[in-house]
Ligand SMILES: Nc1ncnc2c1ncn2[C@@H]1O[C@H](COP(=O)(O)OP(=O)(O)O)[C@@H](O)[C@H]1O
């Protein structure tokens with residue numbers, strides 16, 4: 333396995349929380365993360381934990397119907413978290429129209445269902461792929477993880 337590819341078993345929600353907290357610590361701004369996997373796999377759960385680990389105080393809800401939610405981060409290198417859910421989008425252009433490509437350098441974007449548009453997403457996009465392996469178990473693959481995560 334290449335160093336920038338991880339495969340792990342998150343045998344409980346707490347294990348997924350630890351992963352999200354670890355990813356949050358590694359963020360420097362400018363990252364785009366595609367969250368993939370079936371409905372109920374843990375994409376929103378992961379986002380909620382990561383957001384709170386960064387210091388987002390707002391309630392983090394799925395942007396399924398609104399496409400985009402924007403959260404302010406209190407301090408640290410990341411100042412804004414953009415949370416997308418592109419499940420309902422048919423064309424990548426609809427994401428671009430939301431300003432996705434003009435995000436500030438100190439922002440991070442999490443894109444639920446980003447796998448739909450993976451060839452249109454930036455080259456450095458990190459892919460986190462959740463597979464349901466049991467009621468409380470998820471197999472998680474991280475592709476293109478930056479050095480130091
Ligand atoms: N190991 C685990 N990792 C992540 N979520 C888990 C795990 N085990 C159970 N769950 C539950 O699975 C659900 C995932 O829901 P959600 O994050 O909304 O899915 P998605 O956004 O992928 O559709 C949550 O209710 C969460 O508590």
Ligand SMILES: [Mg+2]
Pocket residue numbers: 375376377394417444
């Ligand atoms: Mg979701």
